[in-house]
Amino acid sequence: xxxxxxxxxxxxxxxxxxxxxxxxxxxxDVFGEDPxxxxxxxMAADMLGKEAAMFIPSGTMGNLAxxxxxxTRGDEAILGDLAHTFLYEAGGMAALGGVHPRAIxxxxxGTLDPAQIEAAVRADxxxxxxxxxxxxxxxxxxxxxxxxxxxxTRLVGEVARRRGxxxxxxGARIFNAAAALGVPAAELAGPADSVTFCLSKALCAPVGxxxxxxxxxxxxxxxxxxxxxxxxxxxxxxxxxGIVALETMVDRLAEDHLRARRLAAGLAAIPGIQLEPxxxxxxxxxIRLADGAPEAGRVAERVRARGxxxxxxxxxxxxxxxxxxxxxxxxxxxxxxxxxxxxxx
Ligand SMILES: Cc1ncc(COP(=O)(O)O)c(C=O)c1O
Numbered sequence: 376x377x378x379x380x381x382x383x384x385x386x387x388x389x390x391x392x393x394x395x396x397x398x399x400x401x402x403x404d405v406f407g408e409d410p411x412x413x414x415x416x417x418m419a420a421d422m423l424g425k426e427a428a429m430f431i432p433s434g435t436m437g438n439l440a441x442x443x444x445x446x447t448r449g450d451e452a453i454l455g456d457l458a459h460t461f462l463y464e465a466g467g468m469a470a471l472g473g474v475h476p477r478a479i480x481x482x483x484x485g486t487l488d489p490a491q492i493e494a495a496v497r498a499d500x501x502x503x504x505x506x507x508x509x510x511x512x513x514x515x516x517x518x519x520x521x522x523x524x525x526x527x528t529r530l531v532g533e534v535a536r537r538r539g540x541x542x543x544x545x546g547a548r549i550f551n552a553a554a555a556l557g558v559p560a561a562e563l564a565g566p567a568d569s570v571t572f573c574l575s576k577a578l579c580a581p582v583g584x585x586x587x588x589x590x591x592x593x594x595x596x597x598x599x600x601x602x603x604x605x606x607x608x609x610x611x612x613x614x615x616x617g618i619v620a621l622e623t624m625v626d627r628l629a630e631d632h633l634r635a636r637r638l639a640a641g642l643a644a645i646p647g648i649q650l651e652p653x654x655x656x657x658x659x660x661x662i663r664l665a666d667g668a669p670e671a672g673r674v675a676e677r678v679r680a681r682g683x684x685x686x687x688x689x690x691x692x693x694x695x696x697x698x699x700x701x702x703x704x705x706x707x708x709x710x711x712x713x714x715x716x717x718x719x720x
Pocket of ligand 1: 384432433434435436459460512514515516545547548573575584
């Protein structure tokens, strides 16, 4: 089998997940009658330290549902210029919600400068949109998979409260952040009014994300989910895999981080490969090809011919993502494949 490091979204469900899906007790979730979805939502809310939760088809829809629940047309959301929500969610907040994104620079560690957040909050003036929401991302995908600390998140939470804004966290990989920082995910989510996390990435489930918040917020978000076409019927089939993900995949994430460090060390020893500063923070290794090395597309083809799938981020960079299906042997095969690919000149 190929070693696939393109993303942690490529993860196949485990046999245990498939078995749980086959025997899942189900009902109509739009009526609130799917016991398996209800159980997943209860578990997720507990783990994130929130009152309530809502199962939703994707991380993109989870973030959008959160933003549209917090904001109305003409409101503004302050977020990072490298945020997934800003770059890779097809402008959903603007296209579907009339919400104006106000992007401020992400620092290399994935954070936003709290002073810049505060400076971006609009004065009450008819010329301006209404500042309503701050969005953070933890771990931060485009910033090397960096984990944002609980202390930093509290600081931003204080800015939000002081200025009367809500705080949403795109926590697609918040359990990776929790594992890296050695704190419960609930501590990272604590200062936020809402948080989404993905079951379908590092946690290996085939489909689904969860949006968590207080009871009133989640009740309102359910109407938005319906508007977006995300109300699913016998969704317990999917939620069953999500429950197995929460039970079996959260506590093992540190293994992926350890393998990411081993992979980084192995690759760093290859002439022509440079590690990006700080990498790996969690389960992502960002590497750069030195001047004189072949282009990333050629390297990717050569590595692929050796049974390792990687995707260039640009002509000289790769993001390699560790997950459940990459074991120690996969790490060694990857290092060997890159060594041979670069030795080929
Ligand atoms: C940080 C982050 N947020 C949100 C998403 C969106 O998730 P989905 O692909 O389930 O829509 C992703 C997807 O890779 C992500 O990396």
